[in-house]
Amino acid sequence: MASSPAPRISYAQARAFYDRCGRWLDLQRCLEDAAFADLLAHADFADAKRVVEFGCGTGRLAQRLLARELPPHAHYVGFDLSTTMLRVSRSRLARFRARAQVLPLSGPPRLPLAPGSCDRFLATYVLDLLTPADAEAVIRQALRLLAPGGLLCATVMAAHSGLPNRAFRSVWTALHRLSPLFVGGTQPADARAWLGPGWRLRHCRLIRRFAVCSQVLVAQRLP
Amino acid sequence: MPVSPELLEILVCPDDHAPVRLVQEGRGLKCDRCHRVYPIRDDIPVMLIEEASVEADAPPHG
Numbered sequence: 001m002a003s004s005p006a007p008r009i010s011y012a013q014a015r016a017f018y019d020r021c022g023r024w025l026d027l028q029r030c031l032e033d034a035a036f037a038d039l040l041a042h043a044d045f046a047d048a049k050r051v052v053e054f055g056c057g058t059g060r061l062a063q064r065l066l067a068r069e070l071p072p073h074a075h076y077v078g079f080d081l082s083t084t085m086l087r088v089s090r091s092r093l094a095r096f097r098a099r100a101q102v103l104p105l106s107g108p109p110r111l112p113l114a115p116g117s118c119d120r121f122l123a124t125y126v127l128d129l130l131t132p133a134d135a136e137a138v139i140r141q142a143l144r145l146l147a148p149g150g151l152l153c154a155t156v157m158a159a160h161s162g163l164p165n166r167a168f169r170s171v172w173t174a175l176h177r178l179s180p181l182f183v184g185g186t187q188p189a190d191a192r193a194w195l196g197p198g199w200r201l202r203h204c205r206l207i208r209r210f211a212v213c214s215q216v217l218v219a220q221r222l223p
Numbered sequence: 224m225p226v227s228p229e230l231l232e233i234l235v236c237p238d239d240h241a242p243v244r245l246v247q248e249g250r251g252l253k254c255d256r257c258h259r260v261y262p263i264r265d266d267i268p269v270m271l272i273e274e275a276s277v278e279a280d281a282p283p284h285g
Contacts, residue, residue: 050233075229075230077230077233098227098229098230101227101230101267102267103267103268103269103270104267104269104270104271105271106271106273110237110238110272111237112234112235112236112237112243112261112268112270113233113234113235114232114233114234114235114240114242115240117233
């Protein structure tokens with residue numbers, strides 16, 4: 001799928017949007033949970049030692065990982081640029097104490113972590129609000145941070161050829177053209193397009209929920 | 224709760240990816256390559272370039 005030429009929101013706009021609306025993000029769980037279940041089924045989190053999440057949002061997925069999916073000794077580091085998201089996710093993950101850390105980001109992604117410091121890199125429903133260049137930059141950061149054999153685990157809003165999704169995307173695109181902020185800056189995307197050399201695609205599936213379609217992608221960092 | 228040792232092990236400078244070390248009695252993390260000091264606020268490292276100060280190395284005692 002070609003990248004849309006429509007404008008994307010700036011980092012400052014994204015921060016302001018999610019500071020204002022972020023606390024309601026969990027209401028989208030009915031649209032996201034099927035994609036998360038598919039992701040969890042294909043990314044072997046039971047073997048993970050350290051998970052890094054770019055755009056951790058409310059920390060809902062991190063909470064599930066730490067409580068039910070990861071081994072007890074595994075650690076989690078999340079990043080977000082919204083003050084509201086940082087507050088909500090820290091509060092949600094506080095019971096995991098030192099196992100879970102949430103740090104601020106600003107502007108283009110510069111993740112302050114050492115090469116090879118994680119074995120799972122999560123980016124769920126965040127790459128699709130970035131410019132293609134910034135999404136590719138995040139994937140390059142994932143390549144730097146993941147140890148050989150580690151997994152990039154992503155979900156994005158995606159396109160499907162079915163009539164409900166086409167109708168949904170028509171409305172979504174019209175709103176996005178009026179103002180990207182009406183739809184939180186998100187646009188349907190194909191995350192495979194952002195994978196450069198150094199990856200082996202391990203799993204890619206479209207998950208439909210009502211008229212909304214998500215792409216679930218798991219790619220392995222090659223040695 | 225202070226910054227966890229597990230996190231300190233993997234934190235690097237966001238600009239040049241050099242290691243950082245605790246300074247200012249645990250209130251900052253310094254990159255010895257670019258001399259930026261990143262603040263630690265409420266036990267959370269703020270690894271943002273725009274939040275960092277630049278601290279030259281102390282002159283040798285003589």
